[in-house]
Amino acid sequence: MHYLIEPGLWSSSPVRVAVLVGTVVAITSAVVGVFTVTRGQSFAGHSLADVATTGGSGAFLVGLNQFWGFLAFGVVAAIILEAIGVQRRRGRDVTTGVVLGAGLGLAALFLYLGTQQSNTTGASFTVLFGSIFVIQSSTIPALIACGVIALVVIVTLSRVLLLSSLSPEVAAARGVPVRAVGAAYLVALAISVSLSSVAIGAVLSTALLIGPAATALRIAKGPVRAMVTAAVIGVVVTWLGILLAYDSYYWPPHGHAWPVSFFIVALVVLAYLLTYLHRPARRRRPGLTGAPGAARPEVEVGA
């Protein structure tokens, strides 16, 4: 036990902050992610994170807190994506790609100007790969508030969102404002992606968004169970990732911790891969396996 949980883990205030923020981020991302995966918008989710990078580096340039930059650009990008038509499946990926390309170009410029100005070359690494251990404590209330807002939006909309995700025509026929629901969802997605960008970095926030949700959708039946399972997987994976990163300070090379994001991503992918271990048998005999509870132990093994 001593080797697993290093002494001083809980007395370290960066660790406490990391666990708190990580939990909020993991739950928000996982719940939003269930809809992202269902709607087939993984690419949009990833692009929002990358475009938010632009905001993060812009904020760095003007000396603001990164999170506000991430959030502003994430939400603006979501609105742009919605305005030029992400709702059309055909050509949606291409449009997303072009917005992503333009955002990355701007990010390149901001990061370049940032290094010219302040001579801290580490900025690009921090903005892109984040660091959950250096979150400024002054932003924590804002982070939590944003997480709660995104969660409330998604949970309130979950019914209409699910309907309009699975069958837009039926939803429209029933009087659901499909476009408005889609827009609200994209903004919630942008908020959750900005959160995770601050925590584990823009380029890796996709891991917490897609991984737990995709894993949950494979093992849990029904949207509510999927959301809960995804949140559990996300939280467990994040906690374990933080723990391992803390421990890794004592691994080779000595005196240099491995990045948290690496552990979180590795665990997320591992959890997803583990669902394949018994799934093929299930798929051939769909009648035999109703109980989603059977999958629960696996979650713990995977995490």
Add this chain to the structure above:
Amino acid sequence: MFSGFMMNTWIAATIVAVIAGVVGFFAVLRGSTFAAHAIPNGAFAGAAGASLLGVNTLVGLAVFSIAGALGIGAFGRRARHDVATALILVLMLGVGALFISLGSQYAQETYSLLFGEVFGISPDVLLPIGILGAVSVLALAVIFRPLMLTSAMPEVAEARGVSPQRIEMVFLLVMALATSMTVPVVGALLMFSLMIGPAAAARSFTARPGLAVALSVAFGLITVWIGIAVSYETNWPLGFFVGVLGAAFFLAGRGWASLRGRRLTRPARTVPANAGA
């Protein structure tokens, strides 16, 4: 602007733009945009690993981008394609983050691998870039017909004995090959912009595949040439100009398409080339 060391830049960027234009056309046509984003990022992880281990960067780039392509191709058959791509992408980026953090001179190198270092190209990388580029374009030319068929009508292709999965795998491998040599030049993130922007614009200007490939290459060349010239003058990163010009071409293409949609009666065959230039 055209002095000794700049000539390498011009040559390398020209090769890269041609490759990106050709590969990008098929990526846009097949809807493999996400893969086009993921594979260069995998290559980035490979480069970080290579510099950590002290082996040739091109080896790292090739190994990781090919592994990424194989992963997306194999995994994509069993899971939803976008989920598989996303997970492979984050896995490679996570490994890349680890490599960078374990290495020593990470910051500057991260930036140049992601956003490119077009002005620091040594003459001895031009030959491998040229060869790999020629191989990828040749490979695409060889599989052109089945590639078009599986993109446009997968069922018909299958009925004729062409396996869409196999073609998809070959295509992803070609993309990996093309990527592994272009990432050091324009960077992982901007290789993607260069593949998608010009190709998407070309598709809005014409529906004829041959012409679209040519237009896509032309737009790519215009993008990098303007980008290098302005970047040389202003010292701003090339990536910025590539990203913005790519989006501008795309918007022009969309504008053109909607304009043409409104005036369907007017035949406009020869105008696109002029409009593009």
